[in-house]
Amino acid sequence: MNQFPKSVNRFASKMNHDLHIALYQPEIPGNTGAILRLAACFSATVDIIHPIGFELSDRTLKRAGMDYLEIAAIREHADFDAFERWRKGEGRRLVLLTTRAATPYTGFEFRHGDVLMFGRESSGVPDEVRANADHQLRIPIRPEARSLNLGMSAAITLSEAVRQLTMR
Numbered sequence: 001m002n003q004f005p006k007s008v009n010r011f012a013s014k015m016n017h018d019l020h021i022a023l024y025q026p027e028i029p030g031n032t033g034a035i036l037r038l039a040a041c042f043s044a045t046v047d048i049i050h051p052i053g054f055e056l057s058d059r060t061l062k063r064a065g066m067d068y069l070e071i072a073a074i075r076e077h078a079d080f081d082a083f084e085r086w087r088k089g090e091g092r093r094l095v096l097l098t099t100r101a102a103t104p105y106t107g108f109e110f111r112h113g114d115v116l117m118f119g120r121e122s123s124g125v126p127d128e129v130r131a132n133a134d135h136q137l138r139i140p141i142r143p144e145a146r147s148l149n150l151g152m153s154a155a156i157t158l159s160e161a162v163r164q165l166t167m168r
Contacts, residue, residue, distance in 0.1 A: 027053035096133035
């Protein structure tokens with residue numbers, strides 16, 4: 001597991017929401033880079049849960065993340081169990097975004113400190129991970145469409161969470 005320097009996190013300023021995006025075993029470096037850029041812009045932390053399908057390095061993430069990697073807040077977890085120990089120790093809710101959920105994200109009340117989890121691009125999350133979610137949400141799309149791009153899903157959901165938390 002690659003360790004980004006701790007100094008990376010000192011650049012992430014708060015927007016007073018303390019939201020996290022958790023990526024469960026991401027497979028495509030371009031999507032991860034785009035989500036790191038998104039999170040940097042919205043002052044969210046990205047939690048990356050290993051194993052992942054690529055080398056986590058500036059080189060693999062640079063194209064999509066551009067120079068935003070310098071201000072991104074990144075936390076790596078060796079596996080889902082390590083992530084869960086951290087999350088539960090922090091008292092954070094796990095909000096899973098999945099095509100299998102019944103509740104639309106627009107009908108959900110986000111809270112400060114929520115962790116928005118997104119699964120693998122190819123298969124989402126396994127049932128054991130789904131069982132640990134405090135809430136499961138979906139992004140409504142046309143019935144004949146299979147799913148959205150991971151980065152788009154993260155952008156839609158994070159922007160709604162930030163909107164709710166900053167409008168209160």
